[in-house]
Amino acid sequence: MSQQQQNTDQQLAQLRDRIDQIDADIARLISQRAECALQVAEVKKANGEDALYYRPEREAQVLRRAMERNGGPLTDEEMARLFREIMSACLALEEPIKVAYLGPEGTFTQQAALKHFGNSAKSRPLAAIDEVFREVEAGAVNYGVVPVENSTEGVINHTLDNFLTSNLQICGEVELRIHHHLMISDITRPEAITRIYSHAQSLAQCRKWLDSHYPNVERVAVASNAEAAKRVKGEWNAAAIAGDMAADLYGLKVLAEKIEDRPDNSTRFLIIGSQAVPPSGDDKTSLMVSMRNEPGALHDLLEPFRRHSIDLTRVETRPSQSGNWTYVFFIDFAGHRDTPSIAEALREVADCASDIKVLGSYPRGVL
Numbered sequence: 001m002s003q004q005q006q007n008t009d010q011q012l013a014q015l016r017d018r019i020d021q022i023d024a025d026i027a028r029l030i031s032q033r034a035e036c037a038l039q040v041a042e043v044k045k046a047n048g049e050d051a052l053y054y055r056p057e058r059e060a061q062v063l064r065r066a067m068e069r070n071g072g073p074l075t076d077e078e079m080a081r082l083f084r085e086i087m088s089a090c091l092a093l094e095e096p097i098k099v100a101y102l103g104p105e106g107t108f109t110q111q112a113a114l115k116h117f118g119n120s121a122k123s124r125p126l127a128a129i130d131e132v133f134r135e136v137e138a139g140a141v142n143y144g145v146v147p148v149e150n151s152t153e154g155v156i157n158h159t160l161d162n163f164l165t166s167n168l169q170i171c172g173e174v175e176l177r178i179h180h181h182l183m184i185s186d187i188t189r190p191e192a193i194t195r196i197y198s199h200a201q202s203l204a205q206c207r208k209w210l211d212s213h214y215p216n217v218e219r220v221a222v223a224s225n226a227e228a229a230k231r232v233k234g235e236w237n238a239a240a241i242a243g244d245m246a247a248d249l250y251g252l253k254v255l256a257e258k259i260e261d262r263p264d265n266s267t268r269f270l271i272i273g274s275q276a277v278p279p280s281g282d283d284k285t286s287l288m289v290s291m292r293n294e295p296g297a298l299h300d301l302l303e304p305f306r307r308h309s310i311d312l313t314r315v316e317t318r319p320s321q322s323g324n325w326t327y328v329f330f331i332d333f334a335g336h337r338d339t340p341s342i343a344e345a346l347r348e349v350a351d352c353a354s355d356i357k358v359l360g361s362y363p364r365g366v367l
């Protein structure tokens with residue numbers, strides 16, 4: 001063995017020893033952290049707070065702090081993701097959290113649920129957005145995850161419409177970069193593709209790419225991307241557009257990567273539950289308001305926000321479902337409902353609205 005080789009081996013052996021020591025320290029500290037979480041559970045139980053093991057505002061603060069104190073070389077996001085998993089495991093010791101999401105398995109909504117709650121949550125796919133609302137309302141699960149808007153395709157009306165009749169609260173939000181891939185099964189002949197399956201939203205998000213690469217191929221809208229991936233399993237002339245999770249789950253081969261028309265394509269998801277979330281220090285509030293149908297109504301509605309310098313992040317209009325040509329506004333803004341100036345603005349809006357419902361104040365998405 002050359003001298004140089006011996007030096008290299010020695011250096012590597014030393015570094016690996018050091019890593020082993022650090023791992024032992026990390027493991028010991030994680031166990032200590034888990035012990036603390038168990039004690040927190042005891043204290044909560046003693047106070048009868050047993051329904052509130054999961055604290056969205058506290059988790060957001062822990063993740064933000066992990067990012068703030070990070071000095072590299074890992075990115076802030078990587079550091080926060082690691083803490084996300086540690087917290088998820090600690091919380092599962094207190095009580096494994098049950099989460100329903102818009103399925104089936106392999107959808108972006110599942111990915112969003114895992115991103116928000118970590119891998120120790122028990123997640124369950126449901127077939128429709130309404131079912132997710134119903135399961136949370138019935139108490140069969142603690143939380144639900146549903147998509148609410150996409151940066152390319154706009155709002156998901158079905159989710160907003162559910163709030164018209166539901167009393168659930170928004171407890172959190174999570175944003176996901178959406179990358180679509182064209183995928184095929186092992187029996188698909190790439191040159192013989194005549195049909196491409198995907199969810200209508202995904203087909204729309206890849207429209208230009210499809211127009212230039214597969215102009216004459218039939219585009220078939222199915223219930224979900226995961227359903228599309230499942231279908232191509234047995235078809236030699238079909239491909240699917242879906243995400244990484246679906247490709248893994250159904251063992252498909254990716255033929256073309258990241259085919260979404262806009263590179264910043266992302267979807268925002270809501271966490272729905274029944275608890276009101278205290279302030280985390282960086283929060284958003286969602287509001288549903290219906291107005292009398294007369295001139296100046298929208299102006300009157302928005303005026304208090306301007307006067308109190310509240311930053312509106314979104315305004316959507318939906319038919320109210322309770323009479324023709326009456327509308328409901330969905331408004332998102334920065335800040336928490338417990339902040340005095342916001343509470344005052346909400347009172348002023350209530351004075352001119354025919355109906356107002358605060359859908360929730362919740363931590364701004366961290367990851």
Ligand SMILES: C=C(O[C@@H]1C=C(C(=O)O)C=C[C@H]1O)C(=O)O
Nearest residue numbers: 037040053054055058087090091
């Ligand atoms: C430990 C707590 O309970 C849960 C676990 C957390 C954690 O592991 O850091 C944070 C918030 C809660 O979801 C707590 O309330 O502080």
